[in-house]
Structure formats: C-alpha cells, structure tokens
Amino acid sequence: MKKSFFKFLAKVNKAILPSYSKKQLDLSKASKLQMAIIGWRYYVTTNALGQ
Secondary structure, three states, X not given: OHHHHHXXXXXXXXXXXXXXXXXXXXXXXXXXXXXXXXXXXXXHHXXXXXX
16 A cells, blocks of 8 residues: 555656756755755655665
C-alpha cells in the first residue's frame, strides 16, 4: 500500500511540480523553495521505487 501511494504521488508531482533538470538549474544558485521541491521529489521518487 505504501509503495502504491508513493507511485501515485510521484505521478502527481510530475504533473504539477516543475522539473529543474530540464531547465538545467544550477543547484548552487537554487533558492530555498527550489531546494525544498527538489528534496521532496527525491524523497517521493526513492519511496516509489521501493528503496
């Protein structure tokens, strides 16, 4: 159940949140909000993959 929830959440993130890798964002110049979004997406992705 947990894994399926995170898979659903990953699809929602992909649809709603911006992709900074496509925009080639430099992490050293990212704002705190951008870093929080990157961290959230990383957390959801790792849990959706089951690691």
